[in-house]
Amino acid sequence: MNRGEIRTRIKNRLNEDAVFRTNAQIDQGIDEAGKLIALLALPFRKNGSVVLDAGVAVGHFPTDFIAPLRLSVSGRRLFPVTPRQLSLKSASWMTDAGVPTHYFQMSFLDNPAIGLYCKFWVYPRPTVLTTVAVDYAYLPATLADGDAPTVPQAFHGLWEEYGAYRGYAFEAGTAPWARGEACFKVFLEGIKDLQERMMAQYQGMDSIPIPFDAQEEKRVALARQ
Amino acid sequence: MPWLASDLIDKAAGILQEDFGTNALWTRAELLKYVDGGVRDLAHRSGGVRRGFSLEAVNAQAAYSMDEAVTQVDYAAFASKEIFPVNLHGLELKSSTWDAETGTPIAYYHEILDLGRIGLYPAPTKAQVNVISISTGNWSAGATWDVGRVPRLYDVVTVDTPHTVTLDVHAICGFSASANALIVNGTLAASTNLTLSTLGNISVVGTFNPTGLIAQLPYGGDGSDDGDIYLLARYTPTAITAETDSIPLNPACEPVLLDYLLWMAYSQEGDGQDQGRSSHYREKFFGLSAYLRQFLGGSYA
Numbered sequence: 001m002n003r004g005e006i007r008t009r010i011k012n013r014l015n016e017d018a019v020f021r022t023n024a025q026i027d028q029g030i031d032e033a034g035k036l037i038a039l040l041a042l043p044f045r046k047n048g049s050v051v052l053d054a055g056v057a058v059g060h061f062p063t064d065f066i067a068p069l070r071l072s073v074s075g076r077r078l079f080p081v082t083p084r085q086l087s088l089k090s091a092s093w094m095t096d097a098g099v100p101t102h103y104f105q106m107s108f109l110d111n112p113a114i115g116l117y118c119k120f121w122v123y124p125r126p127t128v129l130t131t132v133a134v135d136y137a138y139l140p141a142t143l144a145d146g147d148a149p150t151v152p153q154a155f156h157g158l159w160e161e162y163g164a165y166r167g168y169a170f171e172a173g174t175a176p177w178a179r180g181e182a183c184f185k186v187f188l189e190g191i192k193d194l195q196e197r198m199m200a201q202y203q204g205m206d207s208i209p210i211p212f213d214a215q216e217e218k219r220v221a222l223a224r225q
Numbered sequence: 226m227p228w229l230a231s232d233l234i235d236k237a238a239g240i241l242q243e244d245f246g247t248n249a250l251w252t253r254a255e256l257l258k259y260v261d262g263g264v265r266d267l268a269h270r271s272g273g274v275r276r277g278f279s280l281e282a283v284n285a286q287a288a289y290s291m292d293e294a295v296t297q298v299d300y301a302a303f304a305s306k307e308i309f310p311v312n313l314h315g316l317e318l319k320s321s322t323w324d325a326e327t328g329t330p331i332a333y334y335h336e337i338l339d340l341g342r343i344g345l346y347p348a349p350t351k352a353q354v355n356v357i358s359i360s361t362g363n364w365s366a367g368a369t370w371d372v373g374r375v376p377r378l379y380d381v382v383t384v385d386t387p388h389t390v391t392l393d394v395h396a397i398c399g400f401s402a403s404a405n406a407l408i409v410n411g412t413l414a415a416s417t418n419l420t421l422s423t424l425g426n427i428s429v430v431g432t433f434n435p436t437g438l439i440a441q442l443p444y445g446g447d448g449s450d451d452g453d454i455y456l457l458a459r460y461t462p463t464a465i466t467a468e469t470d471s472i473p474l475n476p477a478c479e480p481v482l483l484d485y486l487l488w489m490a491y492s493q494e495g496d497g498q499d500q501g502r503s504s505h506y507r508e509k510f511f512g513l514s515a516y517l518r519q520f521l522g523g524s525y526a
Binding site for chain 2: 094
């Protein structure tokens with residue numbers, strides 16, 4: 001389904017004839033859904049590269065970065081590690097030089113587009129100009145009417161459920177609100193399925209994404225309201 | 226792509242059905258305050274805004290000021306070796322003279338009255354290093370100096386003859402108690418609007434033209450990445466005070482911040498239904514913030 005089709009389905013469910021909500025308001029819900037799905041399930045994957053000068057340990061992730069999936073140098077994977085683990089490995093880890101084998105992420109939320117970079121540190125710091133291949137989960141651009149989400153079609157309903165949830169929030173009264181909550185719970189169920197699917201894919205690709213929140217109790221806690 | 230506070234306010238206003246007209250329940254200024262609160266709260270709950278920085282150690286000085294936006298130190302190292310958090314009670318148990326001891330730091334503590342400062346135990350000792358030019362070049366080039374690096378806070382620097390060293394960066398040296406901090410036997414060329422900071426004397430035998438140079442004492446260390454004290458810390462993002470301000474968080478967090486705005490806006494209303502909505506958005510915001518913290522679980526000590 002493309003965005004136009006998703007919007008039509010949402011309007012049908014809301015019995016909307018452009019009185020309570022404008023198309024733009026419904027599109028806002030669809031866009032919000034896309035961001036949440038990108039954040040919660042990491043289904044959008046991209047390859048990039050970061051060049052580190054000799055002696056430089058810190059690199060910047062690309063501007064549409066959300067989370068690292070796999071970093072490698074010359075085809076060899078860099079393993080995620082913590083600064084404390086590096087301290088235990090070598091008292092001089094900050095200055096050790098060689099071919100990078102490990103990395104840690106220094107910040108998640110900073111937005112590189114405005115100068116507060118999402119950085120990573122490689123260990124040991126490279127002795128020569130080094131290209132780090134970066135597979136990462138990214139935030140896709142806002143959908144246009146003719147664009148369809150780039151996940152399997154079976155999951156396109158997630159956009160519809162969240163869009164309906166947001167649509168019901170425009171109405172007063174407890175009944176529409178309850179319908180919206182029901183849509184949100186269906187959305188969370190779908191997110192769990194998508195998370196599990198992506199997790200399986202990433203493991204198959206020898207990627208270790210960030211710790212995944214696919215645990216039942218946390219999902220239930222989120223849906224409890 | 227940067228995203229602005231006004232974008233978030235417009236989206237929240239749409240859901241709240243607020244046109245900011247005569248009978249407005251909320252003003253844009255109120256929603257702007259919620260944007261600011263949401264950014265801070267999300268950064269705090271998710272622990273996601275972290276940066277690494279370094280400070281230059283000062284001989285026998287235990288306490289150091291950090292950027293006031295630092296909220297929590299996650300990792301600290303002295304001379305590339307990790308030092309561990311300790312409380313003052315633990316230090317008192319270890320030694321009755323802990324606050325007078327010097328040596329190589331093994332631990333750090335937060336000052337009780339000023340959480341923006343950390344203390345090192347024991348206070349570091351910092352030896353003076355003589356740094357001498359070995360060729361003509363820029364101050365910022367390691368190849369210019371016999372130690373192979375840029376001069377640091379405590380170094381006594383000699384620009385030897387016949388070298389010409391060009392001050393191309395803000396420079397610092399000679400913060401020791403020794404008489405001469407900078408000795409110019411060759412030529413030291415300065416550039417406009419740069420600073421040279423030192424506490425010692427400048428001895429000029431050769432040529433030193435300070436035209437355009439600004440004398441200024443630095444705040445904190447020398448701002449380089451090679452300081453003795455390395456910290457990885459959580460930050461409070463810069464305050465959002467205008468609708469044109471960029472939100473300093475990953476744009477993927479927009480729906481989470483929107484929930485914060487809706488939580489706060491509905492909480493102002495007395496109606497039971499509005500309170501129910503406020504509660505819904507609050508729990509959703511908490512849940513998503515906790516989820517975001519998971520992203521960082523494997524990345525830090």
